[in-house]
Each structure stands twice: as structure tokens, then as C-alpha cells.
Amino acid sequence: MTTSHSPVFVSSDTARSVFIWKDAISALQAAYSQPVPPQSTPARSVAAVGKTWLRTLSAVPVGGRYYGAKVMGAAMGSTHPAVEYLIVLFDRETSRIAGLVDGALVTGFRTAATSAAALDRLAPRRPARLAVLGSGLEASMHVRAIASVRELTEIVVFSPTPEKRAAFAEAATRDLGVPARGVASGQEAVDGAGLVLCAARSHGELPILYGDWLAPEATIVSIGSTVPSQREIDPSVVEHSDVIVCDMLEEVLEETGDMLAAREAGIAFRDKSFSMVDLMSGKLEEQLRGAQRRMFKSVGGGLQDIVVAELILTRALEMGLATSLPIEFESKSI
Structure with missing residues (x-):
């Protein structure tokens, strides 16, 4: 059986408008105040061929609602080389992709x-x-x-x-x-x-x-x-x-x-x-x-990305600032 759903997108402008330093600092202190199993926030992985590279940082925070990964890549030999960052957040309550967050500012x-x-x-x-x-x-x-x-x-x-x-x-x-x-x-x-x-x-x-x-x-x-x-x-x-x-x-x-x-x-x-x-x-x-x-x-580390991205996504949703995407992901039952 398969079902469909639509995620939301959070831009850097939205992230900037909802971000609060003290909240992020407190959330990170809480995340590191309990044991962090090594498998919950593995070392970064890098795939590369020549001057083209893709780096991934992933995490499943203990006790968090969301888990996910940040992906960043660049083709340094391209005409206009640049680095872009994408954070994908999965919802632990639904097991689905909840949001895509522009990760540059995050x-x-x-x-x-x-x-x-x-x-x-x-x-x-x-x-x-x-x-x-x-x-x-x-x-x-x-x-x-x-x-x-x-x-x-x-x-x-x-x-x-x-x-x-x-x-x-x-x-x-x-x-x-x-x-x-x-x-x-x-x-x-x-x-x-x-x-x-x-x-x-x-x-x-x-x-x-x-x-x-x-x-x-x-x-x-x-x-x-x-x-x-x-x-x-x-x-x-x-x-x-x-x-x-x-x-x-x-x-x-x-x-x-x-x-x-x-x-x-x-x-x-x-x-x-x-x-x-x-x-x-x-x-x-x-x-x-x-x-x-x-x-x-x-x-x-990926734990930091996901903890802060969760704060930003949650606040963007509460304030009605997250952008609903006109796309659907197909989900497979497990």
C-alpha cells in the first residue's frame, strides 16, 4: 500500500525571521546533556570525484520529533561554482518527510x-x-x-x-x-x-x-x-x-x-x-x-543541524511561514 503527502519548505529568509539565539543554545545544551549514541550522529561522509564533492551530515537526536540529514555539494570545475545546503527533516510521528530547509543560514x-x-x-x-x-x-x-x-x-x-x-x-x-x-x-x-x-x-x-x-x-x-x-x-x-x-x-x-x-x-x-x-x-x-x-x-555535526532545523521548522509552522510545496512523496508501508 502506498500513500502520498506534501512537505513544506523553509527558506533562509524565514529561518532568519524565526530564529532566536537563546532558544537554539538551550536546545543544544539539552541535546548534549544526555548520552549521545555514536550511531545517532555519525561522522560526516564525503563523496568526491575530482573537484566535485557531496558531503552529508545526518542525525537522529535522542528525544527529538524530527530526524534527518544535511546535504551540501559543489562542482568546483563548473562555470559558476557555488555551495548549496539542504536539510531534509523526517517526522518521527509519521515516518514521512516533513520539511526541506535551506541549510546555508542554518x-x-x-x-x-x-x-x-x-x-x-x-x-x-x-x-x-x-x-x-x-x-x-x-x-x-x-x-x-x-x-x-x-x-x-x-x-x-x-x-x-x-x-x-x-x-x-x-x-x-x-x-x-x-x-x-x-x-x-x-x-x-x-x-x-x-x-x-x-x-x-x-x-x-x-x-x-x-x-x-x-x-x-x-x-x-x-x-x-x-x-x-x-x-x-x-x-x-x-x-x-x-x-x-x-x-x-x-x-x-x-x-x-x-x-x-x-x-x-x-x-x-x-x-x-x-x-x-x-x-x-x-x-x-x-x-x-x-x-x-x-x-x-x-x-x-549533524546533531547540531537537526536540533536547530527542528526549532526553525516548528516555529515556521506555528507562525504560518513555511511554504507548502506543490509536490508529493510516495510512501511505502513497512
């Missing part, structure tokens, strides 16, 4: 919200100055996510282009009401900062952050090294960190250029590296009490 939302969820448990609960290395979309989203969990006394940003860092600082002050300014070097931005965000890899994959720049009790968020060829932080940052929390523990430790470089430099980090579940479940309370410098290192 990817930025979930990355920043995950970082803020971790930082909220890692960083001391007091006002702090935030140093930002990078001035792109990821950096912009992270500043807004971090501002929702910590009082920021000042934002100091460095990126190579003076006009971009000035525009970034102006937008941060306008949107958040926090004094912000651009500076001419990464070291100047980081000097004395309690919170440090690395959200931009350098040209040539050279490190943009060094351990001797860091304040004694700095908390670092690093998101820019996600594969072996990418670099963002110097091995000295790994060496100077007392606790390292990773969203995908094995991927971060075994498949990111930063951690591979640290291993090659002879730095031992396995015993001070922990998962998001360790952090959210309270397992790290003793380690955190004795830690000065704490770091969160992220590669992104």
Missing part, C-alpha cells in the same frame, strides 16, 4: 549556537572583553550568540582588511550596544581578552592565534580548522589549554590540521580533551575548577 546559526552553548559552561560567569579574529559571517554570528550568554564589556576585532573590521565593529555596536573597535593585529586584539574567538583561517593556512598572546584565564573558541589541510591556531594554544572540549571528539583530535600539527610538535592533549556530553552532563566540574585556560574546538 549552518551558521548552529555553529555559533553550539559554540555559545559550550562557552556558557566553560567561561567564568562574569563580564568579559571579547577578542574576535575574523570579520565574516561566522564571526558575526558568533559574536551575537556569545553576547546572548555573557555580558560583553568590549569587542575588539582583527581582520586583514581595515574597512571590513571597521564595518564589523560598527555593526556589533549598533546591534548589541557593546563598544567595539577594530585593531591592526591579532595579538593586539587578543591582549588581555577573557574570551577569544577564532573564526577565520589565514591565507596560506598559517596559525592566526598563539599561546603566548593569551590572558591567564582566557576561554578560546576555535572553529576554522575542520579538515587535515586547514590551520587556525598554533600548537602552543593547544599546549596552553588546560581543558579542551570538542563537539565531535574523534574528528577534532584525529582529522583537523590544528590538532595534527600539535601532535607532530609532541604536545600531549588526549587526556585533557573531552566531549560536549562530558561538558553538558557536569562530568567536567572537577577539571574546570582547576583549569585556567579552556578551549572549545568545533568541526560541526
Whole structure:
């Protein structure tokens, strides 16, 4: 027996209009506060031929209504190469495709919200100055996510282009009401900062952050090294960190250029590296009490995509903003 049904589509414009940082951060903290079976959020898979690639991140969140996958692909040898993202959500109550979500903006939302969820448990609960290395979309989203969990006394940003860092600082002050300014070097931005965000890899994959720049009790968020060829932080940052929390523990430790470089430099980090579940479940309370410098290192995972996409789909449906699609999927009974 077969039946038909129609899903809905959620655009990036709709996602932007319904998204709330605090809700996403709370949902991610809840998702990581319980055991996450490895099979519920497997490592990303990549299919590639030449310069054409397709990457998939999937997850079945424990206790969530929706499960699904994000698919992204690019043909770099095409006339106009670009990357597009699609999140497919299945409804656990009906076993059917409930929605298709444009994943481009969701990817930025979930990355920043995950970082803020971790930082909220890692960083001391007091006002702090935030140093930002990078001035792109990821950096912009992270500043807004971090501002929702910590009082920021000042934002100091460095990126190579003076006009971009000035525009970034102006937008941060306008949107958040926090004094912000651009500076001419990464070291100047980081000097004395309690919170440090690395959200931009350098040209040539050279490190943009060094351990001797860091304040004694700095908390670092690093998101820019996600594969072996990418670099963002110097091995000295790994060496100077007392606790390292990773969203995908094995991927971060075994498949990111930063951690591979640290291993090659002879730095031992396995015993001070922990998962998001360790952090959210309270397992790290003793380690955190004795830690000065704490770091969160992220590669992104399907669990984050699906948790945040569920929030967005649910709110879009409640507000009547999801677009009904003039298509039907055939379902087979099982």
C-alpha cells in the first residue's frame, strides 16, 4: 500500500525571521546533556570525484520529533561554482518527510549556537572583553550568540582588511550596544581578552592565534580548522589549554590540521580533551575548577543541524511561514 503527502519548505529568509539565539543554545545544551549514541550522529561522509564533492551530515537526536540529514555539494570545475545546503527533516510521528530547509543560514546559526552553548559552561560567569579574529559571517554570528550568554564589556576585532573590521565593529555596536573597535593585529586584539574567538583561517593556512598572546584565564573558541589541510591556531594554544572540549571528539583530535600539527610538535592533549556530553552532563566540574585556560574546538555535526532545523521548522509552522510545496512523496508501508 502506498500513500502520498506534501512537505513544506523553509527558506533562509524565514529561518532568519524565526530564529532566536537563546532558544537554539538551550536546545543544544539539552541535546548534549544526555548520552549521545555514536550511531545517532555519525561522522560526516564525503563523496568526491575530482573537484566535485557531496558531503552529508545526518542525525537522529535522542528525544527529538524530527530526524534527518544535511546535504551540501559543489562542482568546483563548473562555470559558476557555488555551495548549496539542504536539510531534509523526517517526522518521527509519521515516518514521512516533513520539511526541506535551506541549510546555508542554518549552518551558521548552529555553529555559533553550539559554540555559545559550550562557552556558557566553560567561561567564568562574569563580564568579559571579547577578542574576535575574523570579520565574516561566522564571526558575526558568533559574536551575537556569545553576547546572548555573557555580558560583553568590549569587542575588539582583527581582520586583514581595515574597512571590513571597521564595518564589523560598527555593526556589533549598533546591534548589541557593546563598544567595539577594530585593531591592526591579532595579538593586539587578543591582549588581555577573557574570551577569544577564532573564526577565520589565514591565507596560506598559517596559525592566526598563539599561546603566548593569551590572558591567564582566557576561554578560546576555535572553529576554522575542520579538515587535515586547514590551520587556525598554533600548537602552543593547544599546549596552553588546560581543558579542551570538542563537539565531535574523534574528528577534532584525529582529522583537523590544528590538532595534527600539535601532535607532530609532541604536545600531549588526549587526556585533557573531552566531549560536549562530558561538558553538558557536569562530568567536567572537577577539571574546570582547576583549569585556567579552556578551549572549545568545533568541526560541526549533524546533531547540531537537526536540533536547530527542528526549532526553525516548528516555529515556521506555528507562525504560518513555511511554504507548502506543490509536490508529493510516495510512501511505502513497512
